[in-house]
Structure formats: structure tokens, C-alpha cells
Amino acid sequence: MSSPQPSLPNRARSHGRAAASGDERRRVAVQRRSTKGPLESDIDDPLAESASASIPSSSPRRVLSPTRSDAPSTSPLSPHDGLTDFPQKDFSFLQDPTSYHVLPATNVPPPFLNAPSLPSVASPIPDLLKSGHYRLAAIAAARTLVAAISPTDHEALFHLLHIRLACLCLISEHALAAQESKILGDLSSTFYRHPLTDAHLVPWSLRLLTVRLAALGYGEWRKGIMGYYELARECREDIVKAESEEDKSLWKARLRECGIRVANVLVEMGELEGAGRHLGTLTSSKDSNADSQESRDIIIMEALVWLRVGDVRAARRCLSAASTLSPDDKLDGAINALFAMADSDHVSAVSRWKDLHEKHPDDAMITQNLAVSLLYIGRISDARKLLAELTDTSPPFHSLVFNLSTIYELCTERNRDRKAALAEKLAARKGDGSVGWEIGMSEFKL
Structure with a gap:
């Protein structure tokens, strides 16, 4: 073809x-x-x-x-x-x-x-x-x-x-x-405004996407931040003008989404500390009507950002705050396992991931992280077996394919043949829409 x-x-x-x-x-x-x-x-x-x-x-x-x-x-x-x-x-x-x-x-x-x-x-x-x-x-x-x-x-x-x-x-x-x-x-x-009502004709989701693409297209991330702040200003104006609680809730959710996307741009810029501090401001409000699950999600994002920075202590504080709001045994356990990996305590990390894998055997994220931890302690064959089985039982995602291709490089000089065979195997499957069907050359490390 x-x-x-x-x-x-x-x-x-x-x-x-x-x-x-x-x-x-x-x-x-x-x-x-x-x-x-x-x-x-x-x-x-x-x-x-x-x-x-x-x-x-x-x-x-x-x-x-x-x-x-x-x-x-x-x-x-x-x-x-x-x-x-x-x-x-x-x-x-x-x-x-x-x-x-x-x-x-x-x-x-x-x-x-x-x-x-x-x-x-x-x-x-x-x-x-x-x-x-x-x-x-x-x-x-x-x-x-x-x-x-x-x-x-x-x-x-x-x-x-x-x-x-x-x-x-x-x-x-x-x-x-x-x-x-x-x-x-x-x-x-x-x-792009309606001539009678002044409503914007472009769907909100498309406007969000074009802000990020504008930053990419001009190679200027700050342009993206300015675009999100401009949309946030519009959200605040529409919150004030909203005539129903439904409309007000919708614009509040959009305002919070703009805030999260600003943090995403900061991460892409490499300004991780700025992203962590910014996410902290999104959950500092004392609004009693704030959704506890939404607040928890943002705090977890902040914890992951601090983890990337290397500030494990700040990440632990965020996880403690999130658990107080709404405990989640699986996600909280996964982040605790990441803490062990960040501290280079890979034996403890393997133990934590194994416990989670026994409770949630169908969770691909947990299985993959267990395989990576096994790789760090030298159990390459066990890691390869886990990832190979995962390609049969779970829709393949990019990091899974990349990690398995890396293990092929560590295990054999004929790794290119193994990667090509993996590509043929994954291309023969029928997509179910849970992940993208097509996987690029870079993920296979070809």
C-alpha cells in the first residue's frame, strides 16, 4: 500500500x-x-x-x-x-x-x-x-x-x-x-464572533488546541502561556455574566483547564519548578464548592512535577494532601513506588510494584513499571517476559514498545530482527480505539 x-x-x-x-x-x-x-x-x-x-x-x-x-x-x-x-x-x-x-x-x-x-x-x-x-x-x-x-x-x-x-x-x-x-x-x-450575540463561533476545544499549536508553530512557548491567560480572562468574564449555575460551573471548569494547560506549557519549557508552584496556586482556593476529586487530581499532578524536579520531600507532601482529600489505594501506592525508584531503592520499588500487580494484574501501567524496576536490579529476562506478555494482553502504547525495544537491544545483537517482528505483530492487530493503532519508528528504535 x-x-x-x-x-x-x-x-x-x-x-x-x-x-x-x-x-x-x-x-x-x-x-x-x-x-x-x-x-x-x-x-x-x-x-x-x-x-x-x-x-x-x-x-x-x-x-x-x-x-x-x-x-x-x-x-x-x-x-x-x-x-x-x-x-x-x-x-x-x-x-x-x-x-x-x-x-x-x-x-x-x-x-x-x-x-x-x-x-x-x-x-x-x-x-x-x-x-x-x-x-x-x-x-x-x-x-x-x-x-x-x-x-x-x-x-x-x-x-x-x-x-x-x-x-x-x-x-x-x-x-x-x-x-x-x-x-x-x-x-x-x-x-469569529456571532454578529448578534457576540458568542465565539469556534468551539472551545479547538481554541485550546490552536493556542498550543501557535506556540509550537512560532517556537515561542510564552506565546502559548499568553494565549491561555487570554482565554482565562474570557472565562472569568463569562462566569460573572452567567445566568445559571450550569453555565457558571462550565466556565469555572474551563478556567481551571486553562490553568492546568499553563502548567503543561511550563513543563514543556523545562520550567518544572515554576510549573509546580503554579499548580499549587490552583488548589489554594478556600472555595467550599470546589470539587475534591478535581483538587486531588491537580495535587497529584503537582506531586509528579516535584518528582521530576527531584524534590521528593515536596512530592510526599502533595501525596499526603491528596490522600487526605480522597484516598486512592492504587494510585497512591503507585506514586509511593515511584518515590522508591526516585530514591534509587529499586529492591523496595520491585516489592511495591509486585504488591500492586497482584491486586491489579490487568493494569498495564503497573505491569510496565514492575518490568522497569526488575530491569534496574538486573533481572532482564523477567522484565522481557512481562513486557512481551503485555503486548499480547493489553493494547500496546508508546512507552511499552520503547521499553521492550530497549530490552531487545540489551539482550541480543539481532535486536533489529526482533523489533521488526514486533512491528509486524502489532500491525496485525485490530484497533479498538483505546490507544492509537499506528506506532512510529522512533518507538521501535528503528
């Missing part, structure tokens, strides 16, 4: 949007917003020859709706629902075929490109997502976005673009995703 390609239609655009800058695109679209009557027709748009301004229920947008967790039609914060008497905006600049790249296949092992169970790229996008075939889903999303959606159907366009960018990230094509996300331009522009 040849390398999957979007095969996007190469159709000429009479209005020249492909050559226009992001600001020029928005300027042209805003001018169209005030027109009415025959000028609103799509008959002269080569991308809309099979789509009318009003998409019927059988359109691709409705077919894709089961996967849209943030669709405006189901969100409590959709004040523009039912308001169809305003001039529709033209988003055809999102349908420029030259904005979407052919996905490289050089970083994918051949068995995954030629697998007999590989579905067709023409399969429904929800099916591709459910089976973990993110590369094919990215290709299908680009094809549908370019050729099968009305340029005024912003809901379907943004949904498909979100699938495209998210799937690129899931197959480790972050650079391509960052470049393609630039097609949106400045999402703080009034062009």
Missing part, C-alpha cells in the same frame, strides 16, 4: 483567498457579511457545487455529530442557536487545498502501511476515530473539509478542522499541525 495522502482536489479559486493573508481573509469575509439576496448564493463557488447554503440532515455535518462533544446544538452556552436570519459568514478560506499537507510515511514502519486489516480512507470518520486509525482520520477530515462542506457551515468546518489538527498531534506530526493551524489567523478577531 502506498503512503496515505489527502489527495485534496486541486481546484482553482476565483476569489484568490489562497494568496491572501489572514487579515485580508477576514476583511473580505466581513464585507460579505453585510450583503443579502442573490449575492449570498454559492453557485459560483467551485467547492460548493454539491452543497447548498442549507445543509440537509443527511449532510456530512450531521453524520459526524456523534463525535462532537462541544457542538453548539448541545451546549448550554449557545445563544446563537435558532438565529438564522443574520448574514452568513464565508469561511471558504478554510477549504484551500494548499493549506493541508501530504502526510509523510517515512516515520511509520512498513508493516503498518501494508497491514491487511487497514481500513479504507473512505470509511466514516467516526469509525476511523473509534478504531484508533488517526492518520486515516486526518486524511479523511481534510478531504471532507475541502470538498464536501458548504463554506458557510462553520460548525462542520470547525469540527473537521479540529479532527484534522488533533489527529496530526496524535500521530506526532505536531509541526504540520502547527503550520496548518495558522489558516485560522487571529481567533480574537471580531470576524
Whole structure:
């Protein structure tokens, strides 16, 4: 099978949007917003020859709706629902075929490109997502976005673009995703606001993703932090304006998510101590309505950050606070085992991981960490057996494949043959969507 390609239609655009800058695109679209009557027709748009301004229920947008967790039609914060008497905006600049790249296949092992169970790229996008075939889903999303959606159907366009960018990230094509996300331009522009209600037309989850991709695309992590703080400011304003407790809770959850993503950017920058201190501020509130489970999750994140820094004492304090809020024997036991590994007490770590493995034999995370601890004390054959069995009983994830490939390198000079056989074995399986079906060359260390 040849390398999957979007095969996007190469159709000429009479209005020249492909050559226009992001600001020029928005300027042209805003001018169209005030027109009415025959000028609103799509008959002269080569991308809309099979789509009318009003998409019927059988359109691709409705077919894709089961996967849209943030669709405006189901969100409590959709004040523009039912308001169809305003001039529709033209988003055809999102349908420029030259904005979407052919996905490289050089970083994918051949068995995954030629697998007999590989579905067709023409399969429904929800099916591709459910089976973990993110590369094919990215290709299908680009094809549908370019050729099968009305340029005024912003809901379907943004949904498909979100699938495209998210799937690129899931197959480790972050650079391509960052470049393609630039097609949106400045999402703080009034062009992306509803003309009557001022509600943002772009789904919240897509806005979060584009902030991170903007930081990646420009190589400036601080740009990502500023973007999240800008979204946080909007959350605070909407909390004040919310008319129901449901809306207020939603915006509070989004505000907390922005805070967690700021910590994530700090970790990616290497500012681990700053990330730990920032996470500490997210749980310092005395709000009695705060969810104890959410607070516990953030404290556990803080503990893991301090563990990476090497401050085991601070990590222990965080774990103690989290256990006081809501004890979790499995997770707390796993972090205590990590403490032993951080202290280089691998014998104690093996003992702790074994106890957890006996209680939770089906937990892949516990099994893998037990194998790593066994490796540290020199029991390579036992570690290899555990990881090899795990590939048969659990959906394979990236760190599992990487660790098993490392053990092959330690055990035999013919490790490349072992890695190739492992790739063929994993490519022959059917994806269940619990993890990505495709595994890259770097994980196999080929």
C-alpha cells in the first residue's frame, strides 16, 4: 500500500483567498457579511457545487455529530442557536487545498502501511476515530473539509478542522499541525464572533488546541502561556455574566483547564519548578464548592512535577494532601513506588510494584513499571517476559514498545530482527480505539 495522502482536489479559486493573508481573509469575509439576496448564493463557488447554503440532515455535518462533544446544538452556552436570519459568514478560506499537507510515511514502519486489516480512507470518520486509525482520520477530515462542506457551515468546518489538527498531534506530526493551524489567523478577531450575540463561533476545544499549536508553530512557548491567560480572562468574564449555575460551573471548569494547560506549557519549557508552584496556586482556593476529586487530581499532578524536579520531600507532601482529600489505594501506592525508584531503592520499588500487580494484574501501567524496576536490579529476562506478555494482553502504547525495544537491544545483537517482528505483530492487530493503532519508528528504535 502506498503512503496515505489527502489527495485534496486541486481546484482553482476565483476569489484568490489562497494568496491572501489572514487579515485580508477576514476583511473580505466581513464585507460579505453585510450583503443579502442573490449575492449570498454559492453557485459560483467551485467547492460548493454539491452543497447548498442549507445543509440537509443527511449532510456530512450531521453524520459526524456523534463525535462532537462541544457542538453548539448541545451546549448550554449557545445563544446563537435558532438565529438564522443574520448574514452568513464565508469561511471558504478554510477549504484551500494548499493549506493541508501530504502526510509523510517515512516515520511509520512498513508493516503498518501494508497491514491487511487497514481500513479504507473512505470509511466514516467516526469509525476511523473509534478504531484508533488517526492518520486515516486526518486524511479523511481534510478531504471532507475541502470538498464536501458548504463554506458557510462553520460548525462542520470547525469540527473537521479540529479532527484534522488533533489527529496530526496524535500521530506526532505536531509541526504540520502547527503550520496548518495558522489558516485560522487571529481567533480574537471580531470576524469569529456571532454578529448578534457576540458568542465565539469556534468551539472551545479547538481554541485550546490552536493556542498550543501557535506556540509550537512560532517556537515561542510564552506565546502559548499568553494565549491561555487570554482565554482565562474570557472565562472569568463569562462566569460573572452567567445566568445559571450550569453555565457558571462550565466556565469555572474551563478556567481551571486553562490553568492546568499553563502548567503543561511550563513543563514543556523545562520550567518544572515554576510549573509546580503554579499548580499549587490552583488548589489554594478556600472555595467550599470546589470539587475534591478535581483538587486531588491537580495535587497529584503537582506531586509528579516535584518528582521530576527531584524534590521528593515536596512530592510526599502533595501525596499526603491528596490522600487526605480522597484516598486512592492504587494510585497512591503507585506514586509511593515511584518515590522508591526516585530514591534509587529499586529492591523496595520491585516489592511495591509486585504488591500492586497482584491486586491489579490487568493494569498495564503497573505491569510496565514492575518490568522497569526488575530491569534496574538486573533481572532482564523477567522484565522481557512481562513486557512481551503485555503486548499480547493489553493494547500496546508508546512507552511499552520503547521499553521492550530497549530490552531487545540489551539482550541480543539481532535486536533489529526482533523489533521488526514486533512491528509486524502489532500491525496485525485490530484497533479498538483505546490507544492509537499506528506506532512510529522512533518507538521501535528503528
